[in-house]
Amino acid sequence: MGFDGIIMENAAFDHGEKRVIYEMDFFADKNDGTSNVEMFDAAETEQENHQQHINTGLNLLTTNTSVIDKPKVDTTNRSPNSEFVLLMKAELDRVNTENERLRETLNQANDKYHSLKMHIISLLHHKQNPNDEAPNKSEHHHKKKIGAESPEKMVEPETDPEKDVDRHKAAEAVMKKARVSVRARSEAQMISDGCQWRKYGQKMAKGNPCPRAYYRCTMAAGCPVRKQVQRCAEDQSVLITTYEGRHSHPLPPAAMAMASTTAAAATTLLSGSMTSADGLLMHNSINVPPYYSQNLATISASAPFPTITLDLTNNNPASASTAAPQPMFHAPFQSHQTQEIMNAATAAAIAADPNFSAALAAAISSIIGSARANSDGSDDRISSPESNMRDIGK
């Protein structure tokens, strides 16, 4: 579903906001189980959070009456045209409110879908190799400190609570293992992805003169998302950013595109690798043939860390996705999986380009009417500019 839309949006890269609206439509009607609804939440939370608590139906009454009643007194004195306009306005209001309600429902459905998917993944995982349970168990008790979010909490039938908890944790572990890595050619210390990150560590990589920096998301307290930023050893103009985990909070629009699509790609790939092809797991990585050098995605399904690598080094985003035709991957992938990856790649490309991110953020915020159009640009870099570049030896 999203493939064509994202092509359009990239083709419209250097045009105005008009097309960006289309791009937002693409994200809006995408219902493949990703958390796209969060985008609207992120953009609208500022102005709507006071409504969200009372949102379910009661709000509908209040808005309608407040809009209708007051002008209705005027309409009796004025022309029927104005009354018609007011009726239309009321109808619009009603539709808007209903839209909001439906969006919330869709959000919940997405959460349930995700939790179910996690459940299935864990079940299949156990079925295929039951030996993994022990390492998993030992693995994820080590840190549970930042939990408390997980909207995927609901499934859990009433069999055995302990086993359910185990399964749930296994699903979380599987998900936590899935990573999305983005290689982008960037002079900046970090590509702008619209999120706020706090550095919590830096280590010298083994065969790399450049250090590797560890960041954690600070957009919400307890957001489990982590990120590693590292400069390629041979080509220091290439930044490798690796994301891990799902955000537990709404994201700003610029971050929305990348995070949700990459997470979706991760989930899809993971489930796909579990179900469809055992051979996929056997291959260490599936590389795109070199003639697609402008935009290549590599899936590394080596056991502990299924990783999707989006290579954006040789391309400009516009030409890449329009030029890359269908057979980007070898056999084991379904077409919709390919589309997922393409979505992720393109979104990453968007996020890697600060200009487009800014334009997108501005356009979306202007559409929605949100007051804050800042979500990018301020996040372009981390506060101390030279911090990551220094080569700190011990």
Next chain:
DNA sequence: CGCGTTTGACCGGCGC
């Protein structure tokens, strides 16, 4: 003074 980065310590996993 609060917050984010710096940076050595620390810790668990893994191979020998």
Next chain:
DNA sequence: GCGCCGGTCAAACGCG
């Protein structure tokens, strides 16, 4: 068991 290694913690530090 030991040492390496990737990853994280947290005290110290710096900045506004």
